[in-house]
Amino acid sequence: MEMDVDYVPAAGTEGSVEKAEVLARVTDALAAGLGEGKSILRAEYPFAPPVKNYRNYTERQCLRVFYRDGFLDRYSGTKLVHPGALRTLATLLPEDFPFHSNWQMSRTHSAFWELFPTIDHRTPVARGGEDAEPNWVSTSMLRNSAKAHWTLDELGWTLHPPGDHTQWDGLAGWFVDYLTDHPELMAEPYLAKWFRATVEVRSSLT
Structure with missing residues (x-):
């Protein structure tokens, strides 16, 4: 990623x-x-x-942060959705939940910007922050783009506490269960790699 x-x-x-x-x-x-x-x-x-x-970042690196943060946008406090779950919905409902491989806004549902989880540097690397997990936080694609190189103080943002993945897992459980029941979807490389990574990271949490 x-x-x-x-x-x-x-x-x-x-x-x-x-x-x-x-x-x-x-x-x-x-x-x-x-x-x-x-x-x-x-x-x-x-x-x-x-x-x-x-x-x-590998899918496993991302997922460790997403699970740690409870699939919560640490800048807004809103829930985020597992990347594989979003793409599965786009595969099943392409007209109502479209996704374009180049993220063209006219051909991609706004959920991909508002709910797709990404890793951001709490203190930007360009401002002296480390590119290491303690400086990584989960946020949406939208807020990641908006934050860019700015610090939280400059934007007037606050860092929300992490969520609890046992209460909200970003539909990761649904994603794993659905692909387990519909293995033909594993033919899509993107879904297959997120499936494998999710199974592995989830097993390490128990």
Whole structure:
């Protein structure tokens, strides 16, 4: 499962300094010449070009985090649904619950953005966070995209406590049971790999 950070923010832009005030001082300094404005920007609000950092997580790594967090979006507190369960529904009900392999929004049900669980870095790697399980949290595709490189403080978000997978398992149990009863669906590689990973991770929890 591939995740990415699209942007590395400029160094020195955190803290209590009001960023709009920095730009106000830049405009004031322009009266003395462009060089003065450039100096302020470079020192206090520098531009950093976009950088893409791709990270791949196995289905088992993802599931360990999803089960740990009780299939709960740690940024919103809402329930999430197992990836295999979502794709099974899309396979069974393609007209009413469509999914496009390239995630085209015009051809993909909004549930895939709102309920599909992903791993996000609580403290972004671009901001010094570790790419390690203690810094991983479950969140929806939608909130993962919205959070991007920002910190929780910058967004005004809070981290919700994890849920309990024995109370809500994201329909993982339904997914495993349904594919067990309908093995022909294992012909779909995506479903087969999530099935195998789910069975393995569930067995390690008992």
